[in-house]
Every structure is written in C-alpha cells, then in structure tokens.
Amino acid sequence: MQKSEVQFDTETVVPPKKWVIFGAVIVILAISFGVFQLLSAMRQAPPQKQAKPVAPLVEVVPLSPMQVHFSIPSQGTVVAKTRTVLVAQVSGTIRDISPKLENGGFFRKGEWMATIDPRDYEIAVHEAQARLDAELARLQEAQAQAEQAREEWKLTGRPLDKAPPLALKLPQVAQAEASVAIARAGLERAQRNLEKTKIVAPYDAFVESVNVDLGQFVSPGAQLATIFSVDAVEVRLPVLEQDVPFLRPISEDAPVSVTLTADNGREVRTWQAVLVRREAKIDERNRVLYVIARLDDPFGLYGAKREAPLRPGLFVQAE
Incomplete structure (x- = not known):
C-alpha cells in the first residue's frame, strides 16, 4: 500500500508594519477633525461692536511765499584784472635796472623800474x-x-x-x-x-616776465617787461544756456556772491567773490554765457584778510 505525502505551506501573509502606522494616523486625524467641528459648532460668536471713526491728527501751518536760491556750478581760471606789457617809447641803451625787475618783483605805482640812457x-x-x-x-x-x-x-x-x-x-x-x-x-x-627814458610802474603790480637786460639797446615798441595789477583778479565762468534765466540781475546794491574753491590735493581753499558783469552774448561754439566774478585785494595788500592769496593762473571751482 502506497503512502501519500501531504505538504503544508507554513508561511503566513502578514501586512507590512508601515501600513499599520499609516492607518492609525488617518484614524487619529479623522477623530481630531470631528472633535474640532463639534467644538466650533458649540462656540458662541462674540458680540460685535461698531467701530467709532477716529479723526487723524493734523498740524496746520500758514503758507507764505518765499524766494529759493540755488547754486549754479562752474569753473574757470583766475586772471589779473589789469595786465600790461611795458614797451620802450624811445630808443636807447638800458643804462640802469632796478634789482626788483625780475619775475615776482613787486612795484608800487610810480616806482622806478629801469632807465634808458x-x-x-x-x-x-x-x-x-x-x-x-x-x-x-x-x-x-x-x-x-x-x-x-x-x-x-x-x-x-x-x-x-x-x-x-x-x-x-x-x-x-x-x-x-x-x-x-x-x-x-x-x-x-x-x-x-x-x-620816457625813465620806466616807472603805472600801478601797484607784480612782475610777470622781463625781456631786457642791462646794456641792451631797445627801439620804440620793444617789449621790456610784463606786469599785472594786484588790486583785483577776475574769473571768467561759463554758465549753461538753460541756467541763464536763473541768474539774478547783477547790481551793486544786491551783489551776487560766488564761492571760489581750489583743491591742491592737500588742502581746500576758498574765497568769496562777487559777480560784476556778464558778457553780451552766448558763445556760439559751446552754447554758454560767460559771467565775470571779481575778487578785490587778492593778495591782502590793502587790508583784506586772506588765508592764502588768489593768484592769477589758478584753476578754481565756482558756485
């Protein structure tokens, strides 16, 4: 008699653990949402109050017309108000020369400078x-x-x-x-x-350059020296065409002040000048109008207090 063998599968199907946790979370969220809805239905709405309008705080200031001034920037080079080339009016040999007749020498008006024989x-x-x-x-x-x-x-x-x-x-x-x-x-x-054989200074002046020496023969018209006055210097300042209408009229009773500034890299120096005139027409090349600013006594020789002299040839900013 043959014996039949029967085999049984001993493996059992068990759901994964992560699905159990996921199901528990879903159940908890559902219960929490139900409790939240129940409590919301039971809560009474707070009484509403009508908001009162609040007036804003303001400050009242009376208005009055006033003039507003603003600066127009410009720049230019300082020049002497008066600059003269002294020439011989008679011919002859230079017999005497003042020791001060050299670049930087200073002469008072009428002071002797040189003599032609x-x-x-x-x-x-x-x-x-x-x-x-x-x-x-x-x-x-x-x-x-x-x-x-x-x-x-x-x-x-x-x-x-x-x-x-x-x-x-x-x-x-x-x-x-x-x-x-x-x-x-x-x-x-x-x-x-x-x-005319005696050359004298026509005004208080510094010597800019000298063109003659002792014993030199000169003819009428020969240049002897170049001098410039010390009473005042001027700066020719360009103003853009669109800014010209904003320029105040130039008047001695109400002078227009101009601040001149020079920066040499170590210090900034300033001078207070005034506008004395404007040129008659606008420059056709660059469409600017030139105005002239003047500073009296730039070297402080007549009592003006100057921290530094405003020398001709200096480039300055102006406003």
Missing part, C-alpha cells in the same frame, strides 16, 4: 630850450617894430583902423608868435622824450 634826450631839451629863447627874442623884436609902426601911423593923422596890416607889421608879429608856439611845442616834446 637819457643823455641824447637831455641835449635835445637844451636845444629846444635855446630855439624857444631865440623865437621869443624874435617875437619881442617884431612886437617892438609893430609898436613903432603904430606910432608912425598915428603921426599921419589918419585913423589907426584904416592902416593896412603890412604898415603896422602885424603879419611879422603873427609869424613870430607862430614860431614861438612851434618852439614851445618842440621843447615840450623833448621834455616828454626825456621823461
């Missing part, structure tokens, strides 16, 4: 004086002859106003007077030429 011009003065003396003597002689001719005419018994000019020697007197006038003018010319 005056000897020839002194001789010319003496000659002109001698000619004048001679013509004066001829005039006296002509006047004496004319007086004598009048007396002789009176002896004729005829009216003096009927006498012809030649009989009274009036043309000779007129000629002598003209000769005296010419001689006197010649003397004045000779004296002026002699004065």
Whole structure:
C-alpha cells in the first residue's frame, strides 16, 4: 500500500508594519477633525461692536511765499584784472635796472623800474630850450617894430583902423608868435622824450616776465617787461544756456556772491567773490554765457584778510 505525502505551506501573509502606522494616523486625524467641528459648532460668536471713526491728527501751518536760491556750478581760471606789457617809447641803451625787475618783483605805482640812457634826450631839451629863447627874442623884436609902426601911423593923422596890416607889421608879429608856439611845442616834446627814458610802474603790480637786460639797446615798441595789477583778479565762468534765466540781475546794491574753491590735493581753499558783469552774448561754439566774478585785494595788500592769496593762473571751482 502506497503512502501519500501531504505538504503544508507554513508561511503566513502578514501586512507590512508601515501600513499599520499609516492607518492609525488617518484614524487619529479623522477623530481630531470631528472633535474640532463639534467644538466650533458649540462656540458662541462674540458680540460685535461698531467701530467709532477716529479723526487723524493734523498740524496746520500758514503758507507764505518765499524766494529759493540755488547754486549754479562752474569753473574757470583766475586772471589779473589789469595786465600790461611795458614797451620802450624811445630808443636807447638800458643804462640802469632796478634789482626788483625780475619775475615776482613787486612795484608800487610810480616806482622806478629801469632807465634808458637819457643823455641824447637831455641835449635835445637844451636845444629846444635855446630855439624857444631865440623865437621869443624874435617875437619881442617884431612886437617892438609893430609898436613903432603904430606910432608912425598915428603921426599921419589918419585913423589907426584904416592902416593896412603890412604898415603896422602885424603879419611879422603873427609869424613870430607862430614860431614861438612851434618852439614851445618842440621843447615840450623833448621834455616828454626825456621823461620816457625813465620806466616807472603805472600801478601797484607784480612782475610777470622781463625781456631786457642791462646794456641792451631797445627801439620804440620793444617789449621790456610784463606786469599785472594786484588790486583785483577776475574769473571768467561759463554758465549753461538753460541756467541763464536763473541768474539774478547783477547790481551793486544786491551783489551776487560766488564761492571760489581750489583743491591742491592737500588742502581746500576758498574765497568769496562777487559777480560784476556778464558778457553780451552766448558763445556760439559751446552754447554758454560767460559771467565775470571779481575778487578785490587778492593778495591782502590793502587790508583784506586772506588765508592764502588768489593768484592769477589758478584753476578754481565756482558756485
């Protein structure tokens, strides 16, 4: 008799653990949501109050018209108000030169600077004086002859106003007077030429450059030196065309102030100038109008207190 064998599968299917946890979470969330809905239904709504309007706090300030000033920036180079090239007015040799006649030397108005050899011009003065003396003597002689001719005419018994000019020697007197006038003018010319041999400063000035030396021969028109005044300096400032309407009128009663600033990398220096004039037309090339700012006594020689002199040639910013 054959025996049959029966085999049983001993493995049992068990659900994974993570699915158990996921199901528990879903159940808890469902219970929590139900409790939340129940409590919300049982809660009474708080009584509503009508909000009262709140007036905002404001401050009232009365308005009044006022002028607002703003600055217009610009820049330019400082120049002397007056700059002069001294030239010889007579010819000759430079005989004497002041030791201060060099770049940076300072001269007061009327102070001697140099001398052109005056000897020839002194001789010319003496000659002109001698000619004048001679013509004066001829005039006296002509006047004496004319007086004598009048007396002789009176002896004729005829009216003096009927006498012809030649009989009274009036043309000779007129000629002598003209000769005296010419001689006197010649003397004045000779004296002026002699004065021109002495070169003096026309105003208080610094020397910018010197073009002559001792013993040099110069002709009329030869440049001797270049000087510039110390009473004032000016700056030519460009203003854009669109800013021109905002410029205040230039008036001595209400001057327009200008602050000039120079920065040399170590310190910043400032000066207070004023606008003195504006040019007549707008520059056609760059469409700007130039205004002129002036600073009096830039070196502090006439009492102005200056921390630093404002020298010609310095580039400055302005506003």
